[in-house]
Every structure is written in structure tokens, then in C-alpha cells.
Amino acid sequence: MNKYGKITMDGLVTNNATFxxxxxxxxxLGLSSxxxxxxxxxxxxTIVLLLSNVVISLLRKVIPNTVRIPAFIVIIATMVTLLRMVLYKFMPDLYDSMGVFLPLIVVNCMILGRAEAFASKQPVLDSAVDGVATGLGFTVALTIMGIIREFFGSGSFFGMKLWDFTIGFFTNSAGAFFVYGICIALFILITDQVEKMLRARRAKALRIPDGLSPLPATEEGTEKEEA
Amino acid sequence: MTVKQFFKSTAFKSLAVLLSIVIIAGGLLAICNDLLYVSEEEKFERSLAKIYGGSAKVEETIKLTNDNKKQGEGKINYAYLMDDGNYLIQATGEGGFSGGTATVWVVVGCKDKKFDGVKKVVYETNEGQTYISKFGDAFYDQFVKSASQLDGKTFSTDKSDKTVQVVNAGASMTTTAMCNAVNAAVSFFKTAILGEEVVADIYAYQKFVDVENSTITPDIATKTVTYSLAMKKNGIAPAYTANVTVVDGVITAFAYEGSIATDDSFAGKVDASLKDGSLLIGKNADEIKALITEEGGNVSMKLPADANLTTDATYSSMNLILAAAFATANFDTFLYPVVYADWITEDAHTVEGTTVTYTLTVKKNAPAPAINVTVVVTDGAVASVTVGDKIAEPDSFADSVAAGVKDGSFFVGKTATDMAAMVKEDGGKLAAADLTGLELTTGATRSTESIIYAVAYATCNYATFLAKDAPADNGGDQ
Structure with a gap:
């Protein structure tokens, strides 16, 4: 897997921000109803992550270390405000439905986290890919949770009414926590299984007998064995 | 540090970089704000498109006045007559989460100049409502009701006979604000556009008490009013029953039945001095009122300095205080009920011994003008009646008023029972009973009705005023 593939997988699955x-x-929790x-x-x-990562990466050599956090916050807040203006102008329904959570993107620790951990140290293109991948990981997670909660809580799928039977629990906060917990558990279960499967396939490919580590032995270990 | 050193230091670099970022970001936002500005016209066009799904034309913009803008717990922002004959009203409802508001567009149906139900409700904006994303189309569809379904009812989160229940589980306070907005729009249509009269509250703090389902027992002899008040739901605090005893205007007993909070944990947060009534017992109307502030029609809690009521159960605490406020503020009204007061605009009465002398003004009863009448009642019977100079419009009609009515001789000796039999109010319009037998149908009926009404007021309230206003040695209050 090349560098960009690894960054993408990292943001989408390996280090999925949500799950x-x-x-x-x-x-x-608030917007997955x-x-x-x-x-x-x-x-x-995703848009805010992409823009803020690009700008922060561009300015990474200019921004002094001592003021990096306020600088990042100002950049992120600018991007969020721009996004609000664009949404209010061109997508007012989406703007209304997001309510207070839209300005709250400024304090989303995921965005500041990626700025601090990645964009402030990596080149522009890498940071852009990281922003998109992390954002898409977040998007997929929220959409999955939204589909589950909407399906059971409102009996619909992306606004299309499917049935009249609804379970109110799924639309309230407790339901959000419940679905979040279940999703995290399933995500961990699936990723663990996939990881095990990949490890087994790798081991098979290297023809390493069962019980032995596929990792190369350390120099220290080799010396001990020799001794 | 020299100036040169300062300009080379990290501090200066940090400051310069931060300032540059802020200035560039500010400039960018300022430009974008101008480019992406959404004008009021554009907002209105958007709303029209959202409401009507296509073209709709405004026929007339309804002029709002300070008197008709405020409707109950809502406010009217805009009102338009549309080309389909219905009215489009933008209303803001108060009482939302954290004291915030919700603003909606309401299409109020109008057919043959009559209310034809709520046709559509579309969300516009909000202040501080964090759960707004929970409100989808299905929620707003709950407001679409025909005139017969509403039939005088209002929208509420409460489920009672007099309301149409609107539900959004988990966001009940925002739902309340939405209900208040729609109720305001309907009320505006009925009062400001159709010209229906607003039925004003009779009692102080009446909106918090279900008076019809309350039991109120006055006892003039002991100057005691005993209340069993059916308190309404107040915000998130549920309905409950308050038992209050008020003697001589002061609370002597206070207890409650039922649940005062949504669950036991919140009930536990209500201060003990409120729950056992000790904070309220011994207080009169003014002292109870000092615990409450009223702002723009909303009653909010003002906490007394000496009581720790700053708990997480503000609405429940407030509902207990409101029961005490209702009981004390309306004490005189219930202990000394005054009847036939609707058409009397002025009453200056004096009590002397067993005689009550009234100087009354009866409201204009078109075409009859406002009429001044002086009535003297002794031992429950009319002693004399003196009618003012202006009793008909035009003056020539005064000749048509029966002589016995004009000089008062017709009323002398009549008691409360006699007079009550002569008065009736018909749909808000004053109308005397069948005057034919009394030979008073003289061509100036309205003037005659007004004078009869004044005398009925004087005789029927004689006992009340004698008990309330007579000097102490005659058994009165003073």
C-alpha cells in the first residue's frame, strides 16, 4: 500500500475518529437522528477538515510553536464561518437542520486533533488526503448511525417513509448512546476479525508454522539464541 | 531588551503571525459576508417556496400594531393575505429550552371570512434550541387541523380536553415554544383579522390554574377562602393539586397533592421550605408577589435572598409559588364576589350604617351613551335612583324612556332578587329581560337597559360591599 493509501485507510478505518x-x-450523538x-x-x-488541514499545512513553517493552538483555532473558526455562510446561502434546509451543531464544529476535537497531530507536521497533499479520509470516516460513521436511528425511530430511510411502526427510544439521547455503543462494538469486532484474517493470510504467505511470530527476531534475541 | 532585540524575538514573531492570520481571516470573512449576504426579500421568497412549493403571491401585507403584535406567549413578526385567500403569519413562540424561542410560518385558513383551520406550519428559525434537528416534517404536520378539530382548543404538549396535544419526545420545551408560536398566529388571525373579542383572564395568575376544575370555598364570617387548586403544567413541571387556606389575605396552610416534578429526583431538589409550605405560610399577596417577576407576559422566578431555591427544579418550585400567588392575589375577589360588573366602568360607593350609596357609570350600550346613575340601597332595598342628564343618543330619545325609570320611582323598594330577574347578558351584549310586562318598551330600550343594569349592580352587590367596606363596628373589614 502506498503512502496515500495508508493515510486513507488510517482515517477511514484504522483510526476512525468516531468508532x-x-x-x-x-x-x-446530536446529529445522527x-x-x-x-x-x-x-x-x-470533511470540508472544514480539508480546508483547515491544507491551510495549516501551508503555514506550518510560519506559525511559531508557542501560538500554534490559537492560530489553528482561528483558521478552523474561519473555515467553519465560511461554511456556515455558504450553507445558509445555498442549502438553508441543511443549515437549519444542523442548528447549533454547525458552529460547534469549531470545537470539534477531531479537527483540532488532526491539525495538531498531522497537518502541522506534514506536507500539503498528505494533509489534504488525511483531512478527506478522516472526514469521510466521520461521515460514514454518522450516516450509518443516522440510518439505524432513522429506520427504527422514524420508520424511514433518508426521509422516505418505509413503515408506520416507530420506536421513540431511537430518536432520543439514550437511543443515540445505545446505537453509538452498538456501532463501536460491531466496528471493533469487524476490524479485529479482519485484522486476524489478514495476519493469518500473511503468516500463511510467509509459511511460518503456527505459534511462531511472523515478525523477524531481534538482534538481542538472536544473540541469546546463539549463546 | 532593545527595540531591535524585540523585533527579532519569538514574542514579536508570534504576535505578528497571529495578528496577520486574524486580519486575513477577518478580511476574508468580511468579503464573503458581503458576497453571500441573504436579504430579507430572499429569505421571504425562500420561505414562500418552502411553504407553497411553487409560486404564491402576497395580496396584502397586514399592518401590525403594538397592541396586536403580542399574542399570549408568542409574538407576530409578519402577516400577509395571500392570493389563495388564506393568511400567512410568521410568529415567534416563547418558553423554549433555556428561555429561547422558536419561529415558524403558519398558514391560517380563511373561508367566507371565518377561521378555516391551520393549513401548514413551516419552521423558520430558533434561538437556543439545541434539539431543533429532531423536528422533521412529521412534527409540523401535527399542527394541521381543521376549524372543527380545533374548536376553541389551543396547541399544547399537555394532553387535556382543552388542548390539541403536540408531541416531540425529548424536546418538550422546544415543542412548547412551537405550540406558543402557532397559538399566537391563530389568536392573531381571530382577534386582529376577524375582530373576535379576546376573553380576558378574570383572575390574577389565571393562566397557571385550571379554575373550572378547582374548588374554591369562601367563608365571609371567618374571612377565610379555602382553595383546592388544579394547577396546570408549568414548563416541564407537571400538573398537580395545591391546597391553600387564606385567612384575612394571609396564607395559613399550604400543602400539595400529586407529583410536582417529572420524577422523584427532581421533586427532591425542590426546597423543603416550599414543599412543606413554610416559606409561603404567613405571607400576604404582596409578599408572595415579591417572589415572582413578570416579564413580557412570562412569569419567571425571582428568588428571595433568604431562601436557597436555586435548585435544578425551577419550574416545579415556581409552580408551588404560583399556587400561593393565585390564592392570595384573588382572595378579595373570591371572598367578596362582585356581580354584574361587566358593564360598570366606574363605581364610587360609600357605606354608612346599613346604607350603601353608589355613584355608577354604565358602559356605552350603543346607541345609548355611557350613563351616570346614583343608587342608594338601604337594608337591601332601593331607596332612591337618580339618573344623569345624558341618557340617550340623540337626546330626543330620552323622552322615550319611561318616566318611572328616569326619576327612579320604578325601582324604589326593589330588592336584589327583583332586579336580578330583570337583567340578562346575551352573547356579550347587554339585554334586559322581557320588558313588555313592565311597560318599559318605549323606543329607548338600550338606555332603559343600562339604567336597570346599574340598579341591579347596586342591589345585588349590597351585601358584599356592606361586609367588605363597612366600618369595623358594623362587622366590616375596616
Whole structure:
């Protein structure tokens, strides 16, 4: 896998901000009541992540270390304000449905986290890919949660009514926590299984007998064995 | 540090970089704000498109006045007559989460100059409502009701006979604000556009008490009013029953039945001095009122300095205080009920011994003008009636008023029972009972009705005023 593939996989799966790192929980719980809300919020965060990562990466050599956090916050807040203006002008319904969570993107720790951990140290293109991948990971997570909550809570799928039977629990806060917990558990279960499967396939490919580590032995270990 | 050193230091570099970022960001936002500005016209066009889904034309813009802008717990922002004959009203409802508001567009149906139900409700904006994303189309569809379905009812989160329940589980306070907005729009249509009269509250703090389902027992002899008040839901605090005893205007007992909060944990947060009534017992109307502030029609809590009421159960605490406020503020009204007061605009009465002398003004009863009448009642019977100079419009009609009515001789000796039999109010319009037998149908009926009404007021309230206003040695209050 090349560098960009690894960054993409990292943002989408390996270090998924929502299900693995449990970042941006406020928006996740508040805006996953419907699939459309989740998708809208996810795309908004992706755009802010992309723009803020690019700008921060461009300015990484200019911004002194001592003032990097306030500088990042100002850049992120600018991007979020711009996004608000664009949404209010061109997508007022989405703007209304996101309510207070839209300005709250400024304090989403996932965005500041990526700025601090990645964009402030890496080149522009890498940072852009990281922003998109992390944002898409967040988007997919929110959309999945939104689909589940909307399906059971409102009996619809992306606003299309499917049935009249609804379970109110899924639309309230407790339901959001419940679905979040279930999603995290399933995500960990699936990623663990896939990882095991990949490890086994790798081991098979290297023809390493069962019980032995596929990793090369350390020099220290080799010396001991020799001794 | 020299100036040169300062300009080379990290501090200066940090300051310069931060300032540059802020200035560039500010400039960028200023330009974008101008480019992406959404004008009021554009907002209105958007709203029209959202509401009507296509073209719709405004026929007339309804002029709002300070008197008709405020409607209950809502405010009217804009009102338009549309080309389909219905009215489009933008209203803001108060009482939302954290004291915030919700603004909606309401299409109020109008057919043959009559209310034809709520046709559509579309969300516009909000202040401080964090759960707004929970409100989808299905929620707003709950407001679409025909005139017969509403039939005098209002929208509420409460489920009672007099309301149409609107539900959004988990966001009940925002739902309340939405209900207040729609109710304001309907009320505006009925009062400002159709010209229906507003039925004003009779009692102080009446909107918090279900008076019809309350039991109020006055006892003039002991100057005691015993209340069993059916308190309404107040914000998120549920309905409950308050048992209050007021003697001589002061609370002597206070207890409650039922749940005062949504669950036991919140009930536990209500201060003990409120729950056992000790904070309220011994207080009169003014002292209870000092615990409450009223702002723009909303009653909010003002906490007394000496009581720790700053708990997480503000609405429940407030509802207990409101029961005490209702009981004390309306004490005189219930202990000394005054009847036939609707058409009397002025009453200056004096009590001397067993005689009550009234100087009254009866409201204009078109075409009859406002009429001044002086009535003297002794031992429950009319002693004399003196009618003012201006009793008809035009003056020539005064000749048509029966002589016995004009000089008062017709009323002398009549008691409360006699007079009550002669008065009736018909749909808000004053109308005397069948005057044919009394030979008073003289061509100036309205003037005659007004004078009869004044005398009925004087005789029927004689006992009340004698008990309330007579000097102490005659058994009165003073």
C-alpha cells in the first residue's frame, strides 16, 4: 500500500475518529437522528477538515510553536464561518437542520486533533488526503448511525417513509448512546476479525508454522539464541 | 531588551503571525459576508417556496400594531393575505429550552371570512434550541387541523380536553415554544383579522390554574377562602393539586397533592421550605408577589435572598409559588364576589350604617351613551335612583324612556332578587329581560337597559360591599 493509501485507510478505518478514537461525540450523538443530518454534518466536517488541514499545512513553517493552538483555532473558526455562510446561502434546509451543531464544529476535537497531530507536521497533499479520509470516516460513521436511528425511530430511510411502526427510544439521547455503543462494538469486532484474517493470510504467505511470530527476531534475541 | 532585540524575538514573531492570520481571516470573512449576504426579500421568497412549493403571491401585507403584535406567549413578526385567500403569519413562540424561542410560518385558513383551520406550519428559525434537528416534517404536520378539530382548543404538549396535544419526545420545551408560536398566529388571525373579542383572564395568575376544575370555598364570617387548586403544567413541571387556606389575605396552610416534578429526583431538589409550605405560610399577596417577576407576559422566578431555591427544579418550585400567588392575589375577589360588573366602568360607593350609596357609570350600550346613575340601597332595598342628564343618543330619545325609570320611582323598594330577574347578558351584549310586562318598551330600550343594569349592580352587590367596606363596628373589614 502506498503512502496515500495508508493515510486513507488510517482515517477511514484504522483510526476512525468516531468508532475507534471516539472523537466529535457531541455532534455524533446530536446529529445522527436521521441519515440526512448525519450525512450533512459529515460532509460539512470533511470540508472544514480539508480546508483547515491544507491551510495549516501551508503555514506550518510560519506559525511559531508557542501560538500554534490559537492560530489553528482561528483558521478552523474561519473555515467553519465560511461554511456556515455558504450553507445558509445555498442549502438553508441543511443549515437549519444542523442548528447549533454547525458552529460547534469549531470545537470539534477531531479537527483540532488532526491539525495538531498531522497537518502541522506534514506536507500539503498528505494533509489534504488525511483531512478527506478522516472526514469521510466521520461521515460514514454518522450516516450509518443516522440510518439505524432513522429506520427504527422514524420508520424511514433518508426521509422516505418505509413503515408506520416507530420506536421513540431511537430518536432520543439514550437511543443515540445505545446505537453509538452498538456501532463501536460491531466496528471493533469487524476490524479485529479482519485484522486476524489478514495476519493469518500473511503468516500463511510467509509459511511460518503456527505459534511462531511472523515478525523477524531481534538482534538481542538472536544473540541469546546463539549463546 | 532593545527595540531591535524585540523585533527579532519569538514574542514579536508570534504576535505578528497571529495578528496577520486574524486580519486575513477577518478580511476574508468580511468579503464573503458581503458576497453571500441573504436579504430579507430572499429569505421571504425562500420561505414562500418552502411553504407553497411553487409560486404564491402576497395580496396584502397586514399592518401590525403594538397592541396586536403580542399574542399570549408568542409574538407576530409578519402577516400577509395571500392570493389563495388564506393568511400567512410568521410568529415567534416563547418558553423554549433555556428561555429561547422558536419561529415558524403558519398558514391560517380563511373561508367566507371565518377561521378555516391551520393549513401548514413551516419552521423558520430558533434561538437556543439545541434539539431543533429532531423536528422533521412529521412534527409540523401535527399542527394541521381543521376549524372543527380545533374548536376553541389551543396547541399544547399537555394532553387535556382543552388542548390539541403536540408531541416531540425529548424536546418538550422546544415543542412548547412551537405550540406558543402557532397559538399566537391563530389568536392573531381571530382577534386582529376577524375582530373576535379576546376573553380576558378574570383572575390574577389565571393562566397557571385550571379554575373550572378547582374548588374554591369562601367563608365571609371567618374571612377565610379555602382553595383546592388544579394547577396546570408549568414548563416541564407537571400538573398537580395545591391546597391553600387564606385567612384575612394571609396564607395559613399550604400543602400539595400529586407529583410536582417529572420524577422523584427532581421533586427532591425542590426546597423543603416550599414543599412543606413554610416559606409561603404567613405571607400576604404582596409578599408572595415579591417572589415572582413578570416579564413580557412570562412569569419567571425571582428568588428571595433568604431562601436557597436555586435548585435544578425551577419550574416545579415556581409552580408551588404560583399556587400561593393565585390564592392570595384573588382572595378579595373570591371572598367578596362582585356581580354584574361587566358593564360598570366606574363605581364610587360609600357605606354608612346599613346604607350603601353608589355613584355608577354604565358602559356605552350603543346607541345609548355611557350613563351616570346614583343608587342608594338601604337594608337591601332601593331607596332612591337618580339618573344623569345624558341618557340617550340623540337626546330626543330620552323622552322615550319611561318616566318611572328616569326619576327612579320604578325601582324604589326593589330588592336584589327583583332586579336580578330583570337583567340578562346575551352573547356579550347587554339585554334586559322581557320588558313588555313592565311597560318599559318605549323606543329607548338600550338606555332603559343600562339604567336597570346599574340598579341591579347596586342591589345585588349590597351585601358584599356592606361586609367588605363597612366600618369595623358594623362587622366590616375596616
Amino acid at each position: 475507534k478514537l471516539v472523537l466529535g461525540t457531541c455532534a455524533t 436521521s441519515a440526512m443530518n448525519g450525512l450533512g454534518m459529515g460532509i460539512s466536517v
